[in-house]
Amino acid sequence: MSHETEERRIDEESVRRSGAPGEVSAPAPAVDPALVAERVAAVWRIESPRIVGALTRFVGDFAQAEDLAQEALAEALEQWPAEGVPRNPGAWLTAVAKRRAIDGWRRRERYEERVAAIAHDLEAERAAEAEAPPYDPDRIDDDVLRLVFVACHPVLSREARVALTLRVVGGLTSEEVARMFLVPVATVQQRVVRAKKTLAEAGVAFEVPPRAELPERLDAVLGVLYLIFTEGHAASGGEDWMRPELSREALRLARIVAALLPREPEAQGLVALMELAAARFPARTDAEGNAVLLADQDRSRWDLGAIARGRAALERADAIGRGRGPYALQAAIALEHDRAASVEDTDWAAIVAVYDALAELSGSPVVALNRAVAVSMADGPAAALELVDALAGEPRLALSHLLPSVRGELLARLGRDEEARAEFELAAERTQNARERAVLLAKASGRG
Amino acid sequence: MTKYMLIMRADERGVAAYEEMDFTEVIAAMGRYNESMMKAGVLLAGEGLSDASEGFVVDFSGETPLVTDGPYGEIKELFNGFWIIEVGSKAEAAEWASRAPLGPGAFLEVRRVTDASDFPADNEWVQKEEGWREEQAQRAAQA
Structure with missing residues (x-):
């Protein structure tokens, strides 16, 4: 008997086993269909990539594997309320989906052909893996x-x-x-x-x-x-x-990808960036859901745990020793903000230095614009306005609200109120987000 | 997404069973469990606690807090460690909790971790608490 048919036999057995009465796991068998539906959703959230991944390898086709997994989910919603939730719900779903695949091949009388194909695929896969296993x-x-x-x-x-x-x-x-x-x-x-x-x-x-x-x-x-x-x-x-x-x-x-590719600095860098940005979520809206910009945020509402996790992820990225990519650099900027007690307390010179590195990597006009904002904080609005005006012809910013919004900010700080108002109005016109528009219009009317 | 704390407890039976177990196996099983949560992107934190006999209790019943060795004799369940996970639903928290490699006499108490949205921003006491946290954060940042 080949390895492959043996593997399938075990799968069929595990279906019978997990379907056997009395083999019900904690939490206690849920007979209420609503509770079962919640449980099925929870299992699916935890197991879906493993289930669909294993099935794709089994049937050799991602689309079919996804369909089979969905069918198995539907079967669980029907069976589990009556029979209880199996001890290992993920294995149950995988086994049921595999059984459905086998039934399908039998119906289409392509069973033998398919088994041969799977055997071939597995051999090829094994050979490839033996050659160069890139990961775990x-x-x-x-x-x-x-x-x-x-x-x-x-x-x-x-x-x-x-x-x-x-x-x-x-x-x-x-x-x-x-x-x-x-x-x-x-x-x-x-x-x-x-x-x-x-x-x-x-x-x-x-x-x-x-x-x-x-x-x-x-x-x-x-x-x-x-x-x-x-x-x-x-x-x-x-x-x-x-x-x-x-x-x-x-x-x-992002945490999943970073955990599966622990030697990829940018995967860690992206986790760091997201944690450090998410740390500010509790302070980014007021009680009515209005936007609160960085300068006005109540920093005591920032999530210290998220900041610590972000810092740790950035350290992991650095420890790999291949330098910082765009995500790690943006994370470093976010960290400078997150560790500052106030806008005045922020190390803007350090932020400008990180933007220099980022601008060199990306060449993006949005990065150049953000760098100008940092320069305005480090060296004043006049120096920054020169940089912003140099970006005026940039086609990638032509339709964005970002350029007029930053320009308005700098002009307002220079006391050029009329020009500032025009820029804020232009920015308000361009943004697609209703809340952001409200903030910009408030600034245009001098209330911002 | 909501954060939950999984609080590990054991009664006398659990403690006795733990002492019988192969330490290497326990560590390996816990390692696999932690890894599975890491690779699912849900694990935020987790620590195990050393034996309760190394710990102590601060009792606030009297006028001044009293530091004592016990009284562990009266505590039926010991708190041995915790995980903090971030998941989409209570059912998902229950699903992860029930996968912990624990045996008879062990319990996981699962509690939702509060966040800023649990407290109104304009509450005076919340603001005082936040003021204190801010001060701590600044100290931590300067350290």
Whole structure:
């Protein structure tokens, strides 16, 4: 008997075992369907990347694996209220999904063919692994990583990457993703369906990218997580200034990637940046939900635990010894703010120095603009205004509210009130966020 | 997302069982548990506590606080360690708690950790407390 058929036999056995009466785990068997639904959702959040990862390896196709996992979830919602929650719910879901896959092959009379194909795949995989195991040989971790890299694959649109990552890696339902992004559920479902189709058409392999491609692909993964974080941090549309749940989910996903790739400085750097930014969440809105800018924040409401975790993550990034990338540098800036007791107490010269390094790496006009703000604090508004005016022709800032908003701030500090007002009004016109617009209009009317 | 503290307790039976266990195995099982929570991105903090006999109790019943060795004899359950996790729901906290490698006589008390949203920003006492925390933070930053 080959190794593969043996593996399947054990799986079928484990289905029978975990389905046996009396084999019910703590917390006590929940017969209330609502409680079971909560339990299923909790298990899915914890186990989804492992389940979908293992299934993708089993059936050789990510889209099918995701469908099978969803079917197994539906079966759990039906069976668990009557039979109790199995001792190992994740294993139960995986086993049920695998059994469904096998049943499907049998129905399509492609059973033998499929088993042969799996045997071949496993052999190939084993050979590849023996050659160069890039990471922790633990297969489960690799499954999760493969899943992360597939969900954030460059063939997918940004929206598709975000939806797929939150759903498969984050274990969120389409309803939850839709609520977080203020879009209809059908939109999220369509994005996921289309994403799976795109991945299949492009023949995207279920693999951790080879070493040569890793930096670029990891960059794409971290970019998706950062995008999710910033969408929650300063919502680009809608009525709320922040959607912290979205940011916290992004942070959790970043922690997963950093734990699975402990030798990648930018993965640690991104965790540091997110922790240090999230530390200020409790102070970023007032009791009515209005935006409170950094200078006006009640710093006693900042989360000291998050600051400590961010600092530790930045230290881990530094300890790898490959220098600081853009995320680690932004984290270093955030840390300078987080450790200062007030705006006046902030080491602005240190912040300008970090921006110099960041500007050198990124060449982004937004970085140059933020650097100018830091310069205004270190050397005064006149020096900064020169830098900002030099960015006026920058096409990447042409439609953004950032440039007029910073310019308005500097002009106001120089006592050029009329010019400042015009800039704030222009910025208010350009921003998509209602709360931010309110802040800018208040400044335009001299109340800010 | 909500933070929960998982508080590890053991009664006499749990303490007795713990003394029977292979220390290396216990450490390995705890290591695997911690790692699984780290790799799920939910673990924020966690510590184990040394034997209660090394500890002491400060009793505030009298006029001045009284430091004593005990009275552990009257304490039915000992507090042995904790984890702080950040998860999406109470059910998820229960799911992680029930995966802890603990045995008969051991209990996990699970409590939600309060955050700023539990307290109104304009409450006088909250502001005093925050003032104190700010002072501590400044000291920590300067240290």
